[in-house]
Amino acid sequence: MSGLLTGLSVALQPINLLFCFAGVFLGTLVGVLPGIGPVTAMALLLPITIGAPPESGIILLAGIYYGSMYGGSTTSILINVPGEAASVVTCLDGHQMARNGRAGPALAIAAIGSFIAGTFAVVAMSIVSAPLARAALMLAPADYVGLMVLGLVMVSFISSGSVANAILTASLGIVLGLAGIDTMSGVSRFTFDRPELLEGIDVITLVVGLFGISEVLQNLEHSVQRRLVTDTIGRVMPSREDWRRSRGPIARGSLLGFLLGLLPGGGAVLASFASYGLEKRWSKTPEQFGKGAVEGLAGPESANNAAATAAFIPLLTLGIPPNVVLGILLGALIIQGIQPGPLLMVNNPGVFWGVVASMYIGNLMLLVLNLPLVGLWIQLLRVPYGVLFPMILVFCVIGVYGTTGSTFQLGLMTAFGILGYLLRRTGYDLAPLILGFVLGPLLEANLRRTLIASDGDWSYLLTRPVGLACLLLALALIIAAALPAIKARRETFGPADQG
Amino acid sequence: MAIELISKVLWFVVGLVIVWLAIGMGVGRLDEPGAGMMSVGFGGVIALLGLGGIVHLLIKRRPVQSENPGQPQEPWTRAMLWRIGGVLVLLVVYVALLERVGFVLLTAALMSVLFGAYAGIRWVWAIPLATGLAVANYALFKLALGTQLPAGILG
Numbered sequence: 001m002s003g004l005l006t007g008l009s010v011a012l013q014p015i016n017l018l019f020c021f022a023g024v025f026l027g028t029l030v031g032v033l034p035g036i037g038p039v040t041a042m043a044l045l046l047p048i049t050i051g052a053p054p055e056s057g058i059i060l061l062a063g064i065y066y067g068s069m070y071g072g073s074t075t076s077i078l079i080n081v082p083g084e085a086a087s088v089v090t091c092l093d094g095h096q097m098a099r100n101g102r103a104g105p106a107l108a109i110a111a112i113g114s115f116i117a118g119t120f121a122v123v124a125m126s127i128v129s130a131p132l133a134r135a136a137l138m139l140a141p142a143d144y145v146g147l148m149v150l151g152l153v154m155v156s157f158i159s160s161g162s163v164a165n166a167i168l169t170a171s172l173g174i175v176l177g178l179a180g181i182d183t184m185s186g187v188s189r190f191t192f193d194r195p196e197l198l199e200g201i202d203v204i205t206l207v208v209g210l211f212g213i214s215e216v217l218q219n220l221e222h223s224v225q226r227r228l229v230t231d232t233i234g235r236v237m238p239s240r241e242d243w244r245r246s247r248g249p250i251a252r253g254s255l256l257g258f259l260l261g262l263l264p265g266g267g268a269v270l271a272s273f274a275s276y277g278l279e280k281r282w283s284k285t286p287e288q289f290g291k292g293a294v295e296g297l298a299g300p301e302s303a304n305n306a307a308a309t310a311a312f313i314p315l316l317t318l319g320i321p322p323n324v325v326l327g328i329l330l331g332a333l334i335i336q337g338i339q340p341g342p343l344l345m346v347n348n349p350g351v352f353w354g355v356v357a358s359m360y361i362g363n364l365m366l367l368v369l370n371l372p373l374v375g376l377w378i379q380l381l382r383v384p385y386g387v388l389f390p391m392i393l394v395f396c397v398i399g400v401y402g403t404t405g406s407t408f409q410l411g412l413m414t415a416f417g418i419l420g421y422l423l424r425r426t427g428y429d430l431a432p433l434i435l436g437f438v439l440g441p442l443l444e445a446n447l448r449r450t451l452i453a454s455d456g457d458w459s460y461l462l463t464r465p466v467g468l469a470c471l472l473l474a475l476a477l478i479i480a481a482a483l484p485a486i487k488a489r490r491e492t493f494g495p496a497d498q499g
Numbered sequence: 500m501a502i503e504l505i506s507k508v509l510w511f512v513v514g515l516v517i518v519w520l521a522i523g524m525g526v527g528r529l530d531e532p533g534a535g536m537m538s539v540g541f542g543g544v545i546a547l548l549g550l551g552g553i554v555h556l557l558i559k560r561r562p563v564q565s566e567n568p569g570q571p572q573e574p575w576t577r578a579m580l581w582r583i584g585g586v587l588v589l590l591v592v593y594v595a596l597l598e599r600v601g602f603v604l605l606t607a608a609l610m611s612v613l614f615g616a617y618a619g620i621r622w623v624w625a626i627p628l629a630t631g632l633a634v635a636n637y638a639l640f641k642l643a644l645g646t647q648l649p650a651g652i653l654g
Binding site for chain 2: 047048051164167168171172174175178182184185187189190213216217220221222384386387389390391393394397398401402405407410411414418421426440443444447448451452455456457458
């Protein structure tokens, strides 16, 4: 409780309230605009956070993440285009509600369900984080190896395309993450005699290139026809019947989303699909799903927001980012000189509890922001992509040059943009690549520590209970992915990148 | 089939190159892992999966099931390639000239061309709009937030 009070005293400082507001506003904005996702937005704003106090910078980036979950639902409901991957399911019934003339109640249920789920997850997070961090102190490097392998396999499992393709991109990400001088031996790796690469590939350059530039290139393939369902939203507040039908899905979605968000590699996309499946099975009228069922909207919207918040727990308590967005947040923390993990609560209580408390406040801000500003978001959707993408390109340049001051890095960004575009075009998901890049150096450090400590006995990896359980689960997932029924189902889920 | 085969061949080659470079870094022993050990391992994984993909495609001798059946990719068209290639060429030129010319002038020029050519905005509007946005970005990021941006010939 004292931790949470510390957090509130940090989060309620004027500068942090301003950063929180800016974060959730920008998050909603990028969630609304289909041409730019939370990953790109966070990468672009990463340089700005370097000059700010650590807690303010992280509050801003966290706000973008959970704000985008809210914003993504608006475009899904109004124009059937998900602003980000976790809102894909919202299209199914949310858009149908709008077509039936019920856009207002659909937006309200999405916003209120998201608020309740987000708040539930923040409360649960403040309860479970401390015991989890204490337990994490007992983990050995071999356990971390198991956790990271599980995280990479989980992301490969839920990403689009085949698992083999996901493992390919994750492996490439790991190798890219190892570039630069090896701190243990002093050997330079994959630097090709370029001094700019001695400290490794800059995470901002890689992420902005792979997501910002490649997204622009992909969108340029065709002009997206955006058709608004309605210019006027009409009555916003849901009816009594809507409330009655939403209560259960919101409660179940919140709990399910929170649990799935905790898993390494889990997250908002997985949670929203799982919640939709659960509600359809639970419902007495499953035939209404896909035709504007309130339950099909309330459940997934709640689940994706609960999962987005819960995903902070493995990052902050174990130092393991469960998805690509939080991988960028890990990068931001490290740039600020903060090492996430079990000791974060002890060494930087202001950062840990400040971020947790800011989520309470941010969720409230989002509720106040979303419904009255729906008109503004609709106006934004009218901005043609031809006007939007030159600005995105300029933001990409500012983001990379602003942090590195190097045109070499801009060239590298362009090269990663082309690579990202070609990978997407040929059916490869980029999320495993980024997670591999972020986890690669951590995986190597923990694996080396384990091997040195065990005198080169690799079987030591199988003697730690947590590590062994994670490795077995990872193996089970790889085997499951090869089963024809599961293979067919997971490949029809579509892209799961963007966190 | 052809694109998939090319992509698998490229993965195979990339994997081999990684392994070759990593061996040069020193693989070490299990009780004393070298700088190249992990890269050899993951480069090997890339090469093996690439090779497996090539064999799979050659044995099947037919297009494998789409990687992403939910979102089939339409083939590249000439117009599509012109749009993408045009932006890439402009971006490369922009990067090459950024420090010499400066952010404001070059950004105004880039955005004017993109607004005119891609958004179909008349030049008489595109140029002032692009200039205004370039100046606004410079004022916000360089002057207000202290982000480093090259002033170029205006500096």
